[in-house]
Amino acid sequence: MPVPPDLFARVALDTPLTTLFDYRVQYTGHGEPPIVPGQLVQVPFGRRQVVGVVWEMTQRSEVPSQKIRSLEIAWRELPPLPADWRALMEFAARYYQRALGEVALPALPTHLRSAARWPRLLAERGARHFRLDPRGESALLASLPARAKARRRLAEGLCAAGTLDADEARALCAQAPELLHQWAAQGWVIVENTDADDYADAAAPLEVAAAPRLTDEQQAAFEAIDAALRREDAAPAPFLLHGVTGSGKTEVYLHAVAAALLHPGAQVLVLVPEINLTPQLEQVFRRRFPKETLATLHSGLAEGERARHWLAAHRGRARIVLGTRLAVLASLPHLRLIVVDEEHDPSYKQQESLRYSARDLAVWRAHQRGIPIVLGSATPSLDSWRRAQQGRYRLLTLRERASPDAVLPEVRLIDLQREGQAQRALEDGLAQPLLGAVAQRLARGQQSLLFLNRRGYAPVLACDACGWISGCPRCSAHLVLHKSERRLRCHHCGLEAAIPRACPDCGNLDLAPLGRGTQRIEETLARRFPNARIARIDADSTRRKGSAQALFDEVHAGAIDILVGTQMVAKGHDFRNVTLVGVINADAALFSHDFRAGERLFSQLMQVSGRAGRAGQPGEVLIQTRYADHPLYAALLRHDYAGFAAGQLAEREQASLPPFTHQALLRAEARALAVALEFLQTARDLGQTPELASAQVTLYDPVPMTLVRVANSERAQLLVESPSRPALQQFLSGWVARLRDTKTAARWYLEVDPLDI
CATH class of the missing domain: 3.40.50.300 (P-loop containing nucleotide triphosphate hydrolases)
Known part of the structure; x- marks a missing residue:
């Protein structure tokens, strides 16, 4: 019998290291399908078991053989993350100068990144029948220690019956659903889905709303989008739907969504800037599309709920996905249309961890897939407006309010x-x-x-006698008076304090709000x-x-x-x-x-x-x-x-400001401002070395931030600017690689296309 070739999985893990990690894939010998890119896996990393994403398979590894560990478990029940999703993660990591694993893993719901919660999540809904794979029977029984009586009872019961439903399995062992999913990941058990879905749309039924007749302007806008939906030969230019408030942009979205859903299995992604806008728009979509499964994705959902909604989108069962900026990172294998409502809103820019722009990633994703994207706003961002003026975006205009008796105020x-x-x-x-x-x-x-x-x-409580004001001891900001709660609160670090009865400096009892x-x-x-x-x-x-x-x-x-x-x-x-x-x-x-x-x-x-x-x-x-x-x-x-x-x-053009130039900010924070500034000066010097220096890239002097101290950390920044986006990206790639090797006590991060300077 020929010896099977070595096979290695290159896995992305949630670490700041820019490399993928090689793991040996064990050969099962019974024709089991090989692990494929996009699968979630459980692997040993240091002393922990962590979840990663297989990025590629190879028969060669540059790592010494004795240092390569074996891949533990592959979650075969979950369809692999598609190639277009992986391409999106690669682009985001490359553009925002982050490690691939730092981008890809946090884009998944928390429950999918937890080796402990994953089996429990799958056991909650949907899969209810478990069938023994005869080829895995001996391996299953051999894996169980003699003292694990409940697990052995479950395994022997499954071997005897061949198939168990969830209730029968649970009668044999209380942890049966989780164990059976783990055994399925090992290839010993086959999970059979019933008609129940991993995501149930349990919203109360709403009165179905009929589509109103469009105005002439709305009809023209919809027809342009519909024509782009029908084309298959080339990626359409993004649409910028500029409509005055009340002009019926939402109605254009709804008609475009209806046209997209005519394509078999098609999915639509609708982004809104804030959580509080989601329920209202969700009701509108449910009334218009009562027979379609709609999933919502935003940070206000409980983790389990968010995971189920994400799974529904990933498996293609949710045809309409409505969410805030994090929804742009969801896996949508059959995506046909993207809508970004209020595209100008700064809430689309993530301000921590991966500092991405959901609007910009949505535009890139639409181009990658060759599908239409509609950016809607009464006040488009100047970036989008300039692209429309240049012809890079197609401008659709709604000048009048949709209701015939409604006029602008x-x-x-x-x-x-x-x-x-x-x-x-x-x-x-x-x-x-x-x-x-x-x-x-x-x-x-x-x-x-x-x-x-x-x-x-x-905004502040003050003493007229001596000039004392309610400053935050941890930030360069004031403590804000919240009278109804009788508290002073910092809106930056969250510090709270009781309202003083008298001025802490002079004892004056007459403190006044300013x-x-x-x-x-x-x-x-x-x-x-x-x-x-x-x-x-x-x-x-x-x-x-x-x-x-x-x-x-x-x-x-x-x-x-x-x-x-x-x-x-x-x-x-x-x-x-x-x-x-x-x-x-x-x-x-x-x-x-x-x-x-x-x-x-x-x-x-x-x-x-x-x-x-x-x-x-x-x-x-x-x-x-x-x-x-x-x-x-x-x-x-x-x-x-x-x-x-x-x-x-x-x-902006006269002052060479965005969108006529492109920027990145290197920010650093430390206990002492001098430490942060010293690191930034070192970074500036590195950027001006012959290997990195570019005539098209300008590095400004490091300066303290406007709000210098937040939560006892002193903060400073260094602005990098270039009229050429490719030149800026090329510089940042080499610069960040050098910065990662620089030893400093300061914490630092790079923000590409910053909104606040």
């Missing part, structure tokens, strides 16, 4: 300077014209929305309108699971007269009875050091303004400002996104 400024609204004329930050407009809506039975993007009661947050506005409105039903929606009032959706449901049901909120209420919500939007303290972003601050402010104001007048009732937007002549407000009054974008792009 009138935007007016309350000039706090010109109208003499001095500080004493404000009622806790609310100008009299705004309060008067709220009173008018209350009298008419209409709703008002007041927007202030600052939670808490006041500035205003949503809690203080809510208190002022309750005092001014004691009979009004007032709700506040921000990160503090929606901590419990489901609390945000419950509050939104009350607003939609008309149980709320005045809604006070942060950016959570600014986009995506269709408040039918809101006719007034008031904006408080928008000026703070006008003079930020961040060159993107104006773009973000304009987007926020356009989005929140769009909540008014959506059901045929005239809408009004009142913005309090001390800078009424600012060009940003002039564009806002005209609802002129195109004009605003043109001005911003001209300024």
Whole structure:
């Protein structure tokens, strides 16, 4: 009998090491299918057993034979992760300068990365019959120690019966489902699925919604997307769907999804920027597609639930996948269409671990698969808008609101300077014209929305006598006053403290809050309108699971007269009875050091303004400002996104700022700022050595970050810039490799395409 050739699996593991790890694959000798790339496996790593992904198979290894360990278990019941998913992981690792395992393994649900939880997850649903593979009988019995009476009883019972269902197996051994799945991974048992799915769509049935007739603009947009869905010969250019608020972008998405699902087995991925937008959109999709299995993927799900939804997508049983940024990393073997709603939103950029842009990865994924992608927004990012102007994206425009009786709201400024609204004329930050407009809506039975993007009661507590302010001892920031909880809280490190009875420095009893947050506005409105039903929606009032959706449901049901909120209420919500939007303290972003601050402010104001007048009732937007002549407000009054974008792009081009240049940030943190700066200076020197230096790449001096200290760590950064993305990527690849070999006490990470500088 010929000796079988050596076979090695090259496995990606969740480590910062850039290599794959070689493991010997044991030859079974009974014709068992070989391990294939994409399979999840359990392997020894150091003293632990860890889960990895087989990336490739080879008959040669550069590792000395005596150092190669054997692969323990392959999860054969799970279809291998497809080649296009692996290509996405490789691209993300390469582009964001991370190890492949650091990207691929965290992209999987936690339960799939746990050797202990994996069998239990498979045992929860679906598979209910276990059949002995006769070729594995002797190996199974030989693997059991004599003292393992329950396991031996289960094995002997299976050998005698040939097949056991889950209940019969559990009667023999309490841990039967987990053991049987482990034996299946060894190739000794065959798992037979019943009609039950690993993911059950248990949502309550909703009334089926018929598709409304599209407007001419909507129809034109849909037909363009549908034509791209029908083409098979070339990857279509991404679509940028620019529609004013209330123009019916969601309806275009729904029609495009329906067209995509006409293809047998096709899957659709729909991304939203925030968790609180998911339930509303999920109901819309369930009503429109009641017979399709819909899975949701976001960080608010319990780990077991998220794993089941992910498995449904991976196995192709969920044809519609709706989620936040992490959903772009899901395995979708039959992907046919991608939709990115509110594509401009900074929430699509991950701010920890792998700092990826879900929107950008979605665009790459669509190009890789040769499928359409629709990027929708009333205020597109300047990056996307410029690509549309260049012809790299195909621009689809919705200029009018979809409802024939709905018009864009009138935007007016309350000039706090010109109208003499001095500080004493404000009622806790609310100008009299705004309060008067709220009173008018209350009298008419209409709703008002007041927007202030600052939670808490006041940004700081201060002493007038000595100048003490409530600073965070661990951060370069203030402790925010949360009056209702009688706590001071840092919004950066989470430190909490009781409100002091007197000034810690001078003993003064008269401590006063400075500035205003949503809690203080809510208190002022309750005092001014004691009979009004007032709700506040921000990160503090929606901590419990489901609390945000419950509050939104009350607003939609008309149980709320005045809604006070942060950016959570600014986009995506269709408040039918809101006719007034008031904006408080928008000026703070006008003079930020961040060159993107104006773009973000304009987007926020356009989005929140769009909540008014959506059901045929005239809408009004009142913005309090001390800078009424600012060009940003002039564009806002005209609802002129195109004009605003043109001005911003001209300024960016003159200053050589993105999207006219490409950036990366090397950030370092340490207990002492000098340590972080020293490492960054060393990194800069490395980047200017002859082997790495490039005329197209500029390295700036390291500087402390704006918020220097967070949680007792001092932080600094170094900006790298280039007009050429390929040149920047080539430089970063060699630079990061050198940085990994640099010894330092500082913790560091690289962020490509940073949004905050």
